[in-house]
Amino acid sequence: MHLCSLFVSLPIWISFIPVAILNGGFRDYVLVKFLLDKCALAVSGIILSISILLVAKILLSRVKKLSRTDCLVISFVWILLTVLFEFGMGLATGSSVCELLKAYNPSSGNLWLLVVVATGAAPFLALKSRNK
Template sequence: METTTSPPHSQIRPSWRGLLGPALAVWAGLAVVAVLNGAFREGVLVPSLGDSGAHVLSTLLLTAAVAVIAALYVSRFARDADRRTLLAVGGLWMVLTLGFEFGFGHYVMGKSWSVLLADYNVLAGRIWVLVPVTLLVAPLIAARYFQRR
């Protein structure tokens, strides 16, 4: 009786298709967290810290939340995914977020494009760009963290 074993380097990695459903579900959760973060910023942080301080703290809070949620996603669904797949998940989250932010902000909330883009002006102290960057790289960084453990 012959048994075959696969070589150690031929791990079964999750496919993009297998990760797409969970990635979309997690993004929906991230969108809810972002909306709640915005409500918290406007209702609590702005009155006590002013617009600039509230913007910075709110951005940092959301960035931390994205990192934690990405780590939970990776630990559950994508611990063994390759670099390209992890960047694809992060890219999907980033594109969906930017599409939602600009689409909803402009077409539903009626904000001008210049107002929407103002949050990305780092020279004016606006650090919102950290959120899409974190969305892009968080799955990859989380996977690297879990691989080292």
């Protein structure tokens, strides 16, 4: 594995944070005015997933010498960072572990699990688009 690929991928993952914040603002200030809360939450999850895939495709596809093994490691690291960040911010803002775990139940309307899966799939999408 090229450690350079992993180090280059970290700022890309960090760029997901403002994208997620903007998405949350869009949900809270726009979507909820037109949709029920549960629907707004689901639409927001889809938008964030697509946004993460696009950002990763644009930025990570420019990384030279990106192998399938690199993508696997990057996927694991990005998923780990995403879950740790979400739990860290949630606990820091007063949410309980039970409340945070509810986000992983898609039947609640929260598609956070889709966001985590998209984050993990994003490096492979970038590799595939680079190889075309």
